[in-house]
Amino acid sequence: MVTAQRLPASLTPLDATLAAILRDLAPVEPIELPPGEALRCIAAEMPALRTYPPHDVAVCDGWAMLANDLVGASSYAPLALAALPVWVEPGAAMPDGTDCVVDADAVDTSGPLPQVLAEAIPGQGVRRAGSDIATGRSVIAAGEPLLPRGLLLARAAGLELLRVRRPRLRIVNIANGELTAQLIADTARLAGAAVDCTDAAPDAVAIAEALDTVDGDLIVTIGGTGVGRTDAAVEALAAQGTLIAHGIALQPGRTTAVGRIDATPVVALPGAPDQAFAAWWGIALPVLDRLSGRRPRATLALPLERKIASGVGIAEVVLLTRQHSSWSVLAIAELSLDAIALAEGLLIAPGGTEGFAAGTVVDAYMLRE
Template identity: 55%
Template sequence: MQPSVGALTGLEAALAALLDGVEPVAPTLLPLDQTLGKIGAAMPPLARAQPIRDTARTDGWACRALDLAGASAYSPLPLMAMPVWIEAGGAMPEGCDCVLDADLIDCSGPMPQALDEAAPGQGVRRAGEDMAAGRPLIIAGDRLSAADLLTVRSAGIGEIAVRMPQVRLIDVAAPTSDTFTAHFIADLARASGATVFDIETVARDARSVAQALGNAAGDLIILIGGTGAGRADATVDALAARGALVAHNIALQPGRTAAIGRLVGVPIIALPGAPDQAFAGFLALVQPAIDRLTGRSAPRQTVLALERKISSTVGLAEIVLLKQEQDRWRPLATGDFSLEAIRLADAWLAIPGGSEGWAAGTPVGAFVFDDPR
């Protein structure tokens, strides 16, 4: 694609150019305590059903249900042998098929007595009850949750395969530089499963930015700031000088001055320095790129009716922040976000460039945020 400077480039076209040829990165094996929130990669299925044998659900006396038939508090049943005490999670002794509560065996006399009967399987987790053999340990492409790690630990496995793209983040310093926008984008990238190098801060001239791009190490490069038409904005010029610019001025609101590029095969996204514009650019451009690199499954949408009308400018893809109010989406901000709206939003959607918006009551699909934001 030839570089497009000045005229607006449609979001769909820009995204297609950005993702062209981008493939998921190779999986990496990590210890479980480093994988929460990462995007899982394919792993061998479970070799043996879990648990591998019957275990106790609760603390109590391991017994054979047949030996307790007829026992009650009014008619204690003497037992020929002392039952086995077992802790929750312990393997059931051979020949035992139920667990009786601690106070239902009377051990005060010369012979233990049962004060209640039990059905086979009472208080017992049967072998294979948790997961059958051949089931996937994790769902490749899904974000790893605490429940996923519980399942893997219970199978005695200490590592998980994940895809962690390496992201370089370059903060193009403003005259009165404050890196809060860069830190915000870095936090979002990490929460999406990427590994972010330390934030690099460079001067605002084109030569410094071009030098920072270096040899394009990493799987994705994100630049923050210097994308506008200000006298000190030189990020786009630096990309053009390196022959890396693909498109500048995306038909996106907020975030219209964002740019995309490619250097030595590495995709580049340049975001405006204002936090709301950078946030919109992250949702529309960076998140899809990280999702492609991690092999993440297609994000699911939640469909609810709009509480009120949303208006949009034809020709621009406008990002809308939403708050869920019972069974409806309440628009918080369209095309211009306060920090409060960013903090309170539950979900977001993009109004296509060819739409003027939607009327109140229209069912719309929105992407729920993966916190933290």
């Protein structure tokens, strides 16, 4: 006879859960990746870049000249030249002794001697050495995610490898369908993790075997954390490692569990997308950010358009959208898929409060860049 598991009589506070799972957890060792594979990874310490461009370059087609030599030149008082100046195109190095690019029609080449018909100023049509990348500039500060703008700098500087931290996340999907697993996998990749997924039958032995074979910096199981007859993820975690807490004071997501297998943190997420999403942001993502060495995530402080009522003792996930320079509430505790898709900000109302009054300025995590 199969015995259904039960949640503890009291739920573990979210902050206590986080403190326990993060204890003694250090960032993973940096690896080196080419820029094409480093997108979204978290930067480790980067070398100082060389000046770029390394010398003055032309930014338009024209004649390379020295501006001081052209003072007073005009169509009424052409300046005759002893020889035709050097023609340059965008990206070409400026010849020695030149500091500007003169338009093609500003030099008359029809006569026996070329004539300049207009003045120029120093730097006209020129990109100065170091104007794109100054000496000593880094690609990006350590702890920040590498975005396309940073990779542009890396490629311009000629870097072939970048030092990054990319934790290995192993997802064990417990016969729960693909919707929640894909949500978590996609979200984790956006956070800079290398993700690998495997499936396991909703049986404690099968789940334990899956946990025994996966190798990563963070293990996330999906499904099997509730009180149903086939919810065996927590039993398997306890058998393979140490169960730290099952039943978290977080809504939605109260059936979440956390533990460790040897030194590897394990977060057992509920199978429902809204509950997994909430527990991911409340517990799993802070663990991943610690492993990545990521700096604190960006928040946006805005006043609340209306009051948020929250139950004492339970941390509640609130989804927000911006309306007229304030946060408008989309959903509290019960999160529809539509609200998850539309939300611009996420706030976790602490369990020690009864919510926030209208007009209170709150810091919400940004769900969109």
